[in-house]
Amino acid sequence: MKPYHFDANATAQACVQWIRSWMQQNGNETTKVVIGISGGKDSTVVAGLLVEAIGRDRVIGVMMPNGTQADISDSIEVISHLGIKAYTVNIADAYNGLTQAITGALEQDTTPQFKTNTPARIRMTTLYGIGAMIGNSRVVNTCNRSEDVQGYSTHYGDSVGDFSPVSRLTTEEVVAIGDALGLPHHLTHKTPSDGMCGKSDEDNLGWTYHEINQIVRCNEKGPHYEKIVQKYLWNKFKIEIVQMPHFEPELPDYFLETYGV
Numbered sequence: 001m002k003p004y005h006f007d008a009n010a011t012a013q014a015c016v017q018w019i020r021s022w023m024q025q026n027g028n029e030t031t032k033v034v035i036g037i038s039g040g041k042d043s044t045v046v047a048g049l050l051v052e053a054i055g056r057d058r059v060i061g062v063m064m065p066n067g068t069q070a071d072i073s074d075s076i077e078v079i080s081h082l083g084i085k086a087y088t089v090n091i092a093d094a095y096n097g098l099t100q101a102i103t104g105a106l107e108q109d110t111t112p113q114f115k116t117n118t119p120a121r122i123r124m125t126t127l128y129g130i131g132a133m134i135g136n137s138r139v140v141n142t143c144n145r146s147e148d149v150q151g152y153s154t155h156y157g158d159s160v161g162d163f164s165p166v167s168r169l170t171t172e173e174v175v176a177i178g179d180a181l182g183l184p185h186h187l188t189h190k191t192p193s194d195g196m197c198g199k200s201d202e203d204n205l206g207w208t209y210h211e212i213n214q215i216v217r218c219n220e221k222g223p224h225y226e227k228i229v230q231k232y233l234w235n236k237f238k239i240e241i242v243q244m245p246h247f248e249p250e251l252p253d254y255f256l257e258t259y260g261v
Contacts (some may be wrong), residue, residue, distance in 0.1 A: 003132070004217045004252055008176035011249055012049065015165055015177070018247040019053035020083075022163055026245075027138060030058075032129045035140040036123055037061040038085065039074025041188045042142040045178040050084050050140065052181065060137070061086035062130055064123045074187055081184060087130065091122045098122070115116055120157030127161075138162040141244055145216060146209045148176050149255050151235025152201060157239060164246040168253070170213040185215040219254040236261055 023031060033050055037043050051060045061084050063075045078087040095118060103110060124139075131137040141161030143153050145168050153159040166174050171192065178188030192209070194202040202208050207224040214220035215228055232255055239261045241253075255261070 006173055006176065006251065008180040010172070011169070011173065012052075012177045012180045014249065015247045016053045017047055018214075019049060019163075019165055022245060023054055023138070026163075027136065030136060032058045032060055032134060032137040033140050034060045034062060034127050034134075036127055036138050036141065037063055037075045037078050039071050039076075039078060040190055040192060041171070041174055041178060042144055042166065044078045044183055044187045045174050045181070046140060046142045047078060047082055047084065047182050048178065048181045049165050051084065056083045057085075059084040059132065060130065063088045064091050064125055064126055066090070066119045067092040074190070077184060078187060089126050091119060091126060094122050094126075095119055117154045117157060120154035120186075124157050124160060131143070140165070141167060143167050144171055144174050145169055145253070146212045147201075148239055149216060149232045149236075150205060150212060151231065152205065155238050155242075159242055161244060164244045167244070167246045168248055168251075168256075170216055171209040172213050173249075210231055215232065215254055217252055217254070228232070 023033075033054070035043060035047055035050065047059060047061060058084070061075075061079050061082075063069075063071060063072060063079075063086060065072055065088070067077075067090070098118065099110060099114075100173070102114075127139045131139050139161045141159070141164035143159060143164065144166050147153050147160075148167060149207075175188050179185070205212075205224075207228060211222040211224055212228055214222060215225065236255075236259060
């Protein structure tokens, strides 16, 4: 493994330049980007990078509550802080309608997996639907490396998009970039959660993102090392199947260097 040093300012500017270049190659000066705004660190930081790269007039934020979203004020704050145009699409009717249709066809109740993953897939459909309506747009993926190496995203839900600015950056690096961009501290440092089960991401995983990140960058063997690597091996097919254009920082990555993804 290479020595690990993270320069948030330099990485942020490199990512901004990558976004700008990718948009020039895959659009024109009027091409817009569509991004889901959850109010969490990833969508907040990615939206900030997009504004830096192509200007706020070309960034379209979308809030997608499923019925009532307790922390939607955080999403509103992100949109206000960045000064971007935004839409709210409540996916409750779509989710309830699809749930009724599927449970009726199968004649059984929903499962926890259905309840967790279906809203994420409806949200991605919503982003592409808005993109189709406004035309000449690209949908942005907001996943980070720490989540991806644990399969902690919904396959063909939040795991997809047209391009991905931070999918090779860890949770801690994303937060540091948010600080470098001057984004609201309480949003970029917000405890990550899926907003559905009432638990944090780390509660669900059973270990911390910091431990995951230390493996990614330094191959440091913490108390859950074997379980984290095993979870990566179980879920790496998701990364192998969904290969988006992405910003590649000049940083060590144990999983990439060992397994190729």
